[in-house]
Amino acid sequence: MNNDKMEKIVSLCKRRGFVFQGSEIYGGLAGVFDYGPNGVELLNNIKKAWWKANVYDKENYFGLDSGMFKHPRVWEASGHTSGFSDPLAECRECNTRIRVDKELEKVGVTADEKMTEEEINRLFDEQRDKIVCPKCGKKNFSPARAFNLLVKSNLGDFTSEGAEPVYLPGEACQGIYLNYKNILDSMSPKLPFGIVQIGKAFRNEISPRNFLFRTREMEQADTQLFVKPNENKDAYEAVKQERFNWYLSIGIKEENLKWKQHENLVFYASDAWDIMYNFPALGFDELEGVHDRTNYDLTQHMEYSGIDLRYTDPETGEKYIPWILETSVGLGRLFLAVISDAYHEEEMDGSTRVVLKLHKDLAPYKVAVSPLLKNKPELVAKAREVFTVLKKEFGNVAWDDNGNIGKRYRRQDEIGTPSCIVIDFDTLGEEQPELKDTVTVRDRDTGKQERVTIANLVGYLK
Ligand code: GAP
Numbered sequence: 001m002n003n004d005k006m007e008k009i010v011s012l013c014k015r016r017g018f019v020f021q022g023s024e025i026y027g028g029l030a031g032v033f034d035y036g037p038n039g040v041e042l043l044n045n046i047k048k049a050w051w052k053a054n055v056y057d058k059e060n061y062f063g064l065d066s067g068m069f070k071h072p073r074v075w076e077a078s079g080h081t082s083g084f085s086d087p088l089a090e091c092r093e094c095n096t097r098i099r100v101d102k103e104l105e106k107v108g109v110t111a112d113e114k115m116t117e118e119e120i121n122r123l124f125d126e127q128r129d130k131i132v133c134p135k136c137g138k139k140n141f142s143p144a145r146a147f148n149l150l151v152k153s154n155l156g157d158f159t160s161e162g163a164e165p166v167y168l169p170g171e172a173c174q175g176i177y178l179n180y181k182n183i184l185d186s187m188s189p190k191l192p193f194g195i196v197q198i199g200k201a202f203r204n205e206i207s208p209r210n211f212l213f214r215t216r217e218m219e220q221a222d223t224q225l226f227v228k229p230n231e232n233k234d235a236y237e238a239v240k241q242e243r244f245n246w247y248l249s250i251g252i253k254e255e256n257l258k259w260k261q262h263e264n265l266v267f268y269a270s271d272a273w274d275i276m277y278n279f280p281a282l283g284f285d286e287l288e289g290v291h292d293r294t295n296y297d298l299t300q301h302m303e304y305s306g307i308d309l310r311y312t313d314p315e316t317g318e319k320y321i322p323w324i325l326e327t328s329v330g331l332g333r334l335f336l337a338v339i340s341d342a343y344h345e346e347e348m349d350g351s352t353r354v355v356l357k358l359h360k361d362l363a364p365y366k367v368a369v370s371p372l373l374k375n376k377p378e379l380v381a382k383a384r385e386v387f388t389v390l391k392k393e394f395g396n397v398a399w400d401d402n403g404n405i406g407k408r409y410r411r412q413d414e415i416g417t418p419s420c421i422v423i424d425f426d427t428l429g430e431e432q433p434e435l436k437d438t439v440t441v442r443d444r445d446t447g448k449q450e451r452v453t454i455a456n457l458v459g460y461l462k
Helices: 004-013 038-057 070-078 100-106 115-131 174-187 232-250 296-305 331-342 379-392 405-415 454-461
Strands: 020-021 033-035 060-063 086-090 097-099 145-148 195-203 219-226 257-261 273-279 283-292 323-330 342-346 349-356 367-371 397-401 419-423 437-445 448-452
Touching: 004 331, 004 342, 004 349, 020 331, 033 038, 038 060, 038 219, 038 232, 038 331, 060 174, 060 331, 060 448, 070 349, 086 100, 086 115, 097 100, 097 349, 100 115, 100 283, 115 419, 174 195, 174 296, 219 232, 219 296, 219 331, 232 257, 232 273, 232 283, 283 331, 296 323, 323 331, 323 379, 367 379, 367 405, 379 397, 379 419, 379 448, 379 454, 405 419, 437 454, 448 454
Parallel strands: 060 195, 367 397, 367 419
Antiparallel strands: 020 033, 086 097, 086 145, 195 219, 219 323, 257 273, 273 283, 283 323, 342 349, 419 437, 437 448
């Protein structure tokens, strides 16, 4: 059923202009997706809601938009050139690549991120008879080797000979650490303060899969809270609670969310919890990471850059490197969770409808406007009048005159439009003058219709 739901969501996303496979006309590019007209609206509304919660609703959080390319030393200092890898093995029969830690997980064996190639291979060898190639079903694999996930670029490398590679960001948050001193100097914040960014990240994932869940190009929405050393524990709990509550505030159902603590910590973290979402086809899996990164990042960048990144305590004059509490969510995963949570199939008016019951602030369109018949100029003219007024007020208003009214309602249900307005002969007051200048407003979730005067429409929709 859950698998089936994922297929239905992928199909809906294409059919209704939310998400398309990247480079589709060339056969597609694995792990890359494009957001269509309705998708980009939903994505932007998710970003707006996230930004509001993490910048505007706070006092001491600062926004940032850092450049994607960074000095090559950044990825050495961060530990990504040496430690950012997944164990990869290749099927000797059909060349399919597998992620050995994920395959071990499926047979109940946990592979620690800190394990050496040798240690992983020992576990792999013990379990080889249980691990089959997902493509050809054979069990003939090469040994596992550490496969670095950073994506290399040749920025400014016009000779290709011995030039140091520049990488695309493996995680968006490094831009925050690089600008921490600039923000200290320009904004003079006092601890604790946060820096917030939505940025792109790229990973050479061995097996991108499950639609937007595991992609090679992604956007991460990150907050980094800088706190005094040893004042991390309470702040960490508060950050965790706040992030969980935010998902509830955008309409995600509580039963589809839960916490999981990391058993195996990545190289920079002293504690790490994931907010898990009950994804279609996957079940509960990581949606957002909340990490206590200690003073690792700033210590590393201070050492590699030679620049003093310590904070001077305004009260005691003491100098120290703040600790960092990070929250990081991939927007593709969040988009998938939002659509999955909003997706409903239900009976209405004698047939089954698909409806996205999106939170009204997230829906691509606030409202759709339709003339009952598109070949009646007087209806179209009146509908355009209403459309123009609403568009000026709300911006994201759809004009829909395609097919009969029933089809238009079904289409708008699938896009998640909260209200549909129909301009009909009563609006013109031809038979019942008392209904002149009233329209039908139909509610997405209940299907209920109400007559509202055009003069009151903006207030009613607000
Ligand atoms: N700066 C911390 C960091 O990058 P992460 O756990 O590797 O930590 C944070 O990633 C979030 O980014 C994840 O919780 C997930 O939502 C998203 N993410 C990571 N890899 C992803 C991928 N290949 N495709 C889509 N989203 C991904």
